[in-house]
Amino acid sequence: MEKFNRSNEDVYDVAIVGLGPTGLTLAHILGKKGLRVVILEKEPIFYGNARAVYTDDECLRVFQSAGVAEDLHKDMMFDIPVQFTREDGTPIGQYAPTGTQNGWPIVNFLYQPYLETKLSESLSRYPDIKILRGREFRSLTQDQEGVTVYHISSDGTGYGQRPENPRPKDQEDERSVRALFAVGCDGGRSKVREFLNIKLKGKNFPEPWLVVDLKQKNMEMGLRHLPYFNFYCDPNGPVVSCPQPDGYHRFEFRLKAGTSKEYMERPDTIRMLLSKHVNPDHFEVKRRLVYTFNGLVADQWRVRRMLLAGDAAHMTPQFMGQGMSSGIRDAHNLGWKLIEVISGRAGEKLLDTYQSERYFHAKEMILISTLLKDVVSLENKFLAALRDALFKTVKMIPSLYNILREGKFKPKPIYKKGTYFGLPRNSSNLHAGTLMPQPDLQIFDGSIGKMDEIVGNSYALIGQGIDPRKGLSDASLSFLNSLGTKYITIYEKGKRPQGIRGIARNFDPNLSEVEDVYGHLKPWFRKAGYNRGGIVLLRPDKFVFGMAKGSGEALINELERRLDLKSVISNIKTRELAKV
Numbered sequence: 001m002e003k004f005n006r007s008n009e010d011v012y013d014v015a016i017v018g019l020g021p022t023g024l025t026l027a028h029i030l031g032k033k034g035l036r037v038v039i040l041e042k043e044p045i046f047y048g049n050a051r052a053v054y055t056d057d058e059c060l061r062v063f064q065s066a067g068v069a070e071d072l073h074k075d076m077m078f079d080i081p082v083q084f085t086r087e088d089g090t091p092i093g094q095y096a097p098t099g100t101q102n103g104w105p106i107v108n109f110l111y112q113p114y115l116e117t118k119l120s121e122s123l124s125r126y127p128d129i130k131i132l133r134g135r136e137f138r139s140l141t142q143d144q145e146g147v148t149v150y151h152i153s154s155d156g157t158g159y160g161q162r163p164e165n166p167r168p169k170d171q172e173d174e175r176s177v178r179a180l181f182a183v184g185c186d187g188g189r190s191k192v193r194e195f196l197n198i199k200l201k202g203k204n205f206p207e208p209w210l211v212v213d214l215k216q217k218n219m220e221m222g223l224r225h226l227p228y229f230n231f232y233c234d235p236n237g238p239v240v241s242c243p244q245p246d247g248y249h250r251f252e253f254r255l256k257a258g259t260s261k262e263y264m265e266r267p268d269t270i271r272m273l274l275s276k277h278v279n280p281d282h283f284e285v286k287r288r289l290v291y292t293f294n295g296l297v298a299d300q301w302r303v304r305r306m307l308l309a310g311d312a313a314h315m316t317p318q319f320m321g322q323g324m325s326s327g328i329r330d331a332h333n334l335g336w337k338l339i340e341v342i343s344g345r346a347g348e349k350l351l352d353t354y355q356s357e358r359y360f361h362a363k364e365m366i367l368i369s370t371l372l373k374d375v376v377s378l379e380n381k382f383l384a385a386l387r388d389a390l391f392k393t394v395k396m397i398p399s400l401y402n403i404l405r406e407g408k409f410k411p412k413p414i415y416k417k418g419t420y421f422g423l424p425r426n427s428s429n430l431h432a433g434t435l436m437p438q439p440d441l442q443i444f445d446g447s448i449g450k451m452d453e454i455v456g457n458s459y460a461l462i463g464q465g466i467d468p469r470k471g472l473s474d475a476s477l478s479f480l481n482s483l484g485t486k487y488i489t490i491y492e493k494g495k496r497p498q499g500i501r502g503i504a505r506n507f508d509p510n511l512s513e514v515e516d517v518y519g520h521l522k523p524w525f526r527k528a529g530y531n532r533g534g535i536v537l538l539r540p541d542k543f544v545f546g547m548a549k550g551s552g553e554a555l556i557n558e559l560e561r562r563l564d565l566k567s568v569i570s571n572i573k574t575r576e577l578a579k580v
C-alpha cells in the first residue's frame, strides 16, 4: 500500500456513488493503493440481485490486479461451451474458446450475489474505505479543489423489488461528503448522470423478455442433460439457458408480441415454458421478471471532478454477457488514472483519456451484443432457415468456424488509434494501446506464476533479454523511480545467463529476471518486429504505452511529456494560493 501526503484528512480522495459490481471493483483498485474512499449506497441491506451470469478472462485479470480473482473464481464454472441450437436443442454451432492469452479461462459462469458478496466483504481489508449504506445521492457541487456530494437516508427498493418510497422534504436528513473526485457508479438509472444533465445516445429495445432464475432442489437430478449454455434459436420464441454454479440456472424467454407481462409471470405459464427444457418439479423458482433492455452510451463521462462508470455510462444488451464486464473494464481504466492524478504523478488531463479509451470499446460491445440478439431471435422462418444453413456452411470451413469457436468476433482490448494514452500505433509500435498478454513466467527459484504478479500495479519497463534500464539517462531513471516503476527482463526459455566460476553475476534487487517458459511472448515480440532487445513500457493497467529497440530513453521522455507534470505543479501552486 502506498502512503499519500494529505493536507486535509476530512477530504476523501474519491467518493463512489453506488456499490454494484462497478463501484466494488473501483473501490478495490483504489483501496489496494491506500486511497481514502467513501461509498454511498442507497440500499440499506445487501440483497444480491442475480443479473450477470458470465464474465471473461479480461475481467478476471482485473480482479487479479485487485487481489481477489482466485477467491472469486472458486465460485465460477469455467470453460463451458456456448451453443447455438435449433428449437429442439440440436446444436448448430459452438463458441468454445481455447485461448489463454490473459492467463484465465475466457468463459466463466457465475452467480452475481456470490461475486458481489465476496467483493463487498473483502473491502473490509482496507481501513481507509468507508461504506455508508442506506444513503442516497441527492446532488453535488464542484469547485477547483474537489466535489461535495449531498446524500439523504434511503429505504432502498430491495434492489428493484419494491417501488421507490419518496420522502417528504421535511423528513430528509441531508448530509454531505467531500472528496477530490467522485464517480457515479449508480447503475442504468443513474441520478448522478441525471443531475449532471448528461444525455444517453442509442436505442431502447421494446421487445420484452422473461427471466426465470431457478435453484435445483436435488443437485443430481435436474440439469444433467443441459451441460452447456444454450441459445435456442427458435423462430417461435428464442430461449436462453444459462448454467450457473451451485445448482442455480437461468432461463430467458422472449415474449411473443401481444403477450402480457402478467400472463408471462403467472406460475402456470412459467411451468409450461420450463417443462419444454427441464422437469419443473426439480427446481425452486427464485425469481421471475419481465424486462426490456437498452443499448445506450452517455455522451459525456467526465464533468470536471465528477465521472461516470459502469451502467451509469453505458447500458449493454445482455446477450454477450458484457454489461457488468464493461463496468469492470471502466473501473480498471479509471482506477489507475485517479491514483496517478491524486498522487501528483500525472496531470488531470490523463482523466480525459478515460472516456476516449473506453467509449468505443463499450459501444462496440453494445453493437455486437445487439447483433447476437438479432441472430438468435430471427422470427421469419425463411431467414431463420437461412441462418441455420449458414451455420452449417461455416462449420464445414475450419478457418471460418474458428472465428465462431474462438470468439474472434468479440471486440478486442485494443484502443482506437488517436484515442489512448500512449504512443501512436504503427509498424514499429504495433502493440501500443493494446493489452499485453499474460503468460506464465518462471522466476529464479523455478516457481511459475502469472505475469501480472511480477509486474504489479504500477508502470513496468520490460526488456526482451536485456536490462530495460540500459541506455537510460540518470534523469529518466529517477523519473521512472518516482513513478514506482518495476524493471523486468524476460528471457526466452533456457537463455537466462548464469554466473560462472570466478565471474559471479551481481544480484540486482531492483531487477526481476524471468523466463518465458512456454514461449508465449516470443511470437508477441516477433509480431512487432523484435527478435531481441525490445523494450516495452507498460501502463499500470497492463496496456502498452509504447515499444522501442535497445533503449527506452525516447519512450520515457514521451511518457513524461504526456503526463503533463507541469500542470500538476502549477495546480498545486494554485491550490496553495487559493488557501491563503
Ligand SMILES: Cc1cc2nc3c(=O)[nH]c(=O)nc-3n(C[C@H](O)[C@H](O)[C@H](O)COP(=O)(O)OP(=O)(O)OC[C@H]3O[C@@H](n4cnc5c(N)ncnc54)[C@H](O)[C@@H]3O)c2cc1C
Pocket (backbone or CB within 6 Å): 017, 018, 019, 020, 021, 022, 023, 040, 041, 042, 043, 051, 052, 053, 054, 055, 135, 136, 137, 138, 159, 185, 186, 187, 188, 190, 191, 192, 211, 291, 309, 310, 311, 312, 318, 320, 321, 322, 323, 324, 325, 326, 327
Ligand atoms: C437479465 C440480465 C442479465 C445480465 N447478464 C449479464 C452477464 O451475463 N454479464 C454481464 O457482464 N452483465 C450482465 N448483465 C448486466 C449487469 O448486470 C450490469 O451491467 C451490472 O450489474 C452493472 O453494474 P453497475 O455496478 O454499473 O450498476 P448496478 O449493478 O446497477 O449497481 C448500481 C448500484 O448503485 C446503487 N444506487 C443506485 N442509485 C443510487 C443513488 N441515487 N444513490 C446511491 N446508490 C445508488 C444501487 O442500489 C446499486 O447497488 C445482465 C443484466 C440483466 C438485466
